[in-house]
Amino acid sequence: MKTAYLTDIGKKRQSNQDYVNVFKNTQGAILGLVADGMGGHRGGDVASDMAVSHIGHDFEKTELSSLDTLNNWIMAELEKENNRIIEAANQFSDLNGMGTTMVGVIIYDEKMLVANVGDSRCYLLRDDKLTQLSFDHSLVNELVESGEISKDEARNHPQKNIITQTLGVNNKVKPAAKIFNIQPDDMLLLCSDGLTNMVSEKQIKKTLTKDILLEDMCKELIDYANEGGGLDNITALIMQNVSGKED
Numbered sequence: 001m002k003t004a005y006l007t008d009i010g011k012k013r014q015s016n017q018d019y020v021n022v023f024k025n026t027q028g029a030i031l032g033l034v035a036d037g038m039g040g041h042r043g044g045d046v047a048s049d050m051a052v053s054h055i056g057h058d059f060e061k062t063e064l065s066s067l068d069t070l071n072n073w074i075m076a077e078l079e080k081e082n083n084r085i086i087e088a089a090n091q092f093s094d095l096n097g098m099g100t101t102m103v104g105v106i107i108y109d110e111k112m113l114v115a116n117v118g119d120s121r122c123y124l125l126r127d128d129k130l131t132q133l134s135f136d137h138s139l140v141n142e143l144v145e146s147g148e149i150s151k152d153e154a155r156n157h158p159q160k161n162i163i164t165q166t167l168g169v170n171n172k173v174k175p176a177a178k179i180f181n182i183q184p185d186d187m188l189l190l191c192s193d194g195l196t197n198m199v200s201e202k203q204i205k206k207t208l209t210k211d212i213l214l215e216d217m218c219k220e221l222i223d224y225a226n227e228g229g230g231l232d233n234i235t236a237l238i239m240q241n242v243s244g245k246e247d
Contacts, residue, residue: 001030001107004214005237008222010194011230017044018192018235019100023056027065029108031056032237036101036120036192038166039089043098047085047168051100054081059106067111067179074106074115078167078175085168099168103134103190105239107182115177118163121196123204124180125187130205133188135176137165161193188239191221194232198225214238 009016017037024030033052037044055077064070089095101118114122114133119141122134135141139162143149154160165174187208195204199221207220218236225234 002214002240002242003030003032003238004218005032005034005235006215006218006222007233007235008226008230010233011226013233015042015045016233017048017100018194018233019045019048019052020190020235020237021052021056022237022239023059025059025062025064027063027108029062029065029070029106030239031059031104031106032188032190032239033102033104034120034190034192034235034237035167036118036194036233036235037098038100039095039098039168043089043095044100046088046095047098047100048102050085050088051081051102051167054084055104065108067106067108067113070106070108071113071115071177071179074104074113075175075177078102078115078117079173082167082171082173086171089168097169099166101137101163101192102167105188105190107239107241110182111179112182112188113177113179115175117165117167117173117175120190120192123189123191123201125189125205125208126183126185128205128209130201130208133178133180137176138163160197182241184241186241189221190237190239192233192235194230194234195221195225195236197232198228198230198234208238214240
């Protein structure tokens with residue numbers, strides 16, 4: 001498994017509240033995480049750092065390899081982290097109201113578990129086709145799912161930044177999670193909405209199909225987001241299944 005990631009402050013924000021990292025557990029399972037923080041002068045970066053660092057640290061100590069077991073683990077871990085963030089926000093006034101979205105993928109034995117809270121996304125590129133595997137917890141996506149608006153209308157909808165699920169803020173969190181098969185040469189992109197709000201899926205696919213290093217793909221995607229306005233922090237994590245296994 002090859003991985004590369006890059007995060008950027010963008011052109012309009014005063015700080016970068018995104019956080020990204022990759023971890024491996026004792027059985028060789030791989031976890032990639034991207035979090036997009038929100039709230040207050042420093043609350044967002046604290047929340048996203050907490051979520052990625054805590055969950056990653058806990059994952060590295062696990063001996064789990066079954067994706068079904070890992071599914072139960074990540075659900076419990078996200079609930080635990082939700083409570084941790086709320087507790088920290090209540091303890092420190094400058095962190096009050098902080099929260100973070102998160103998207104993660106666990107890869108082991110030709111399967112992958114995709115889990116997310118909020119609107120940070122996971123895409124799969126397979127056989128020249130780009131597919132979103134994560135589920136947007138957003139008001140606009142609920143309108144799309146109910147058939148009230150189209151996907152094209154959603155892209156420029158005035159309420160597209162209203163998210164309905166986060167880690168932190170609310171005592172109840174309902175992550176989305178699903179297990180998929182992973183094939184040789186599959187490529188995964190985990191990213192914050194600072195990328196997807198600025199760069200079309202057509203352009204994302206074009207970059208991911210280039211014969212360049214994964215690091216260069218990350219940089220190109222972030223450059224496109226900044227050229228499009230760079231209105232938010234931008235993070236891209238790319239994982240490529242070069243052998244069909246997790247080695």
